[in-house]
Every structure is written in structure tokens, then in C-alpha cells.
Amino acid sequence: MLRVTVVExxxxxxxxxxxxxxxxxCVDELRESCELHALAEGMRLTLDLADVSFxxxxxxxxxxxxxxxxxxxxxxVPYLALQLRVAEGKAVPLQNNGDTHEGG
Numbered sequence: 001m002l003r004v005t006v007v008e009x010x011x012x013x014x015x016x017x018x019x020x021x022x023x024x025x026c027v028d029e030l031r032e033s034c035e036l037h038a039l040a041e042g043m044r045l046t047l048d049l050a051d052v053s054f055x056x057x058x059x060x061x062x063x064x065x066x067x068x069x070x071x072x073x074x075x076x077v078p079y080l081a082l083q084l085r086v087a088e089g090k091a092v093p094l095q096n097n098g099d100t101h102e103g104g
Contacts, residue, residue: 001020002018002021004018013038013043013044014037016033016045017050018048018051019051020051021055022052023055024059027059027061027062034047045066045071047073048074049073049076049077050074052076055083063087064084064088067088
């Protein structure tokens with residue numbers, strides 16, 4: 001289930017809070033909400049995704065497309081941010097897990 005709520009709105013911008021799981025069955029709902037509230041009107045759109053607990057490949061693809069269209073995405077949990085970076089073809093930073101050894 002997905003819930004989309006308007007948390008801020010002005011003449012030039014809209015901020016939506018997205019809660020739940022962004023899966024294939026909910027992608028159209030989020031896309032339509034974005035178009036209804038901002039994209040069709042040319043307003044700045046911001047999505048707050050702090051309460052999105054999961055996204056499948058369809059959800060990540062939607063986020064990628066929305067960002068390409070100028071949508072600002074806030075508060076993306078780390079593993080979803082990583083999935084989005086990979087989908088956008090951006091470099092993924094390597095993590096140092098402490099297993100490296102320096103020769104001496």
C-alpha cells in the first residue's frame with residue numbers, strides 16, 4: 001500500500017510525502033499524483049520519501065524518470081539511494097569494511 005500526502009503547497013512548488021512500499025502495483029498511483037499536483041503545471045515538485053520502506057525495480061525506474069524531469073527527492077533511505085544511483089548509472093562509492101591490510 002502507498003499513501004501520498006500534500007505537506008506543502010504554494011503557487012510555485014508542491015511537496016509530497018510518500019509512505020509505504022513503492023511497488024509495481026503503486027507506481028501508476030505515484031506517477032498520477034505527481035502529474036496532478038505539479039508536473040503538468042510546471043511547478044517545482046519535491047518528494048519526501050523518508051517513510052518509503054521498499055521499492056522494487058518499477059519504483060526505482062519511476063524515481064529515476066521523475067528525477068530526470070527535475071523532481072527533487074528527499075530523505076531516501078540508504079539502500080534505496082544506492083539502487084537509484086545504480087539505475088542512473090552513477091558511480092557507487094566503495095565501502096571500507098576494515099578488511100584491508102597495509103604491507104610493512
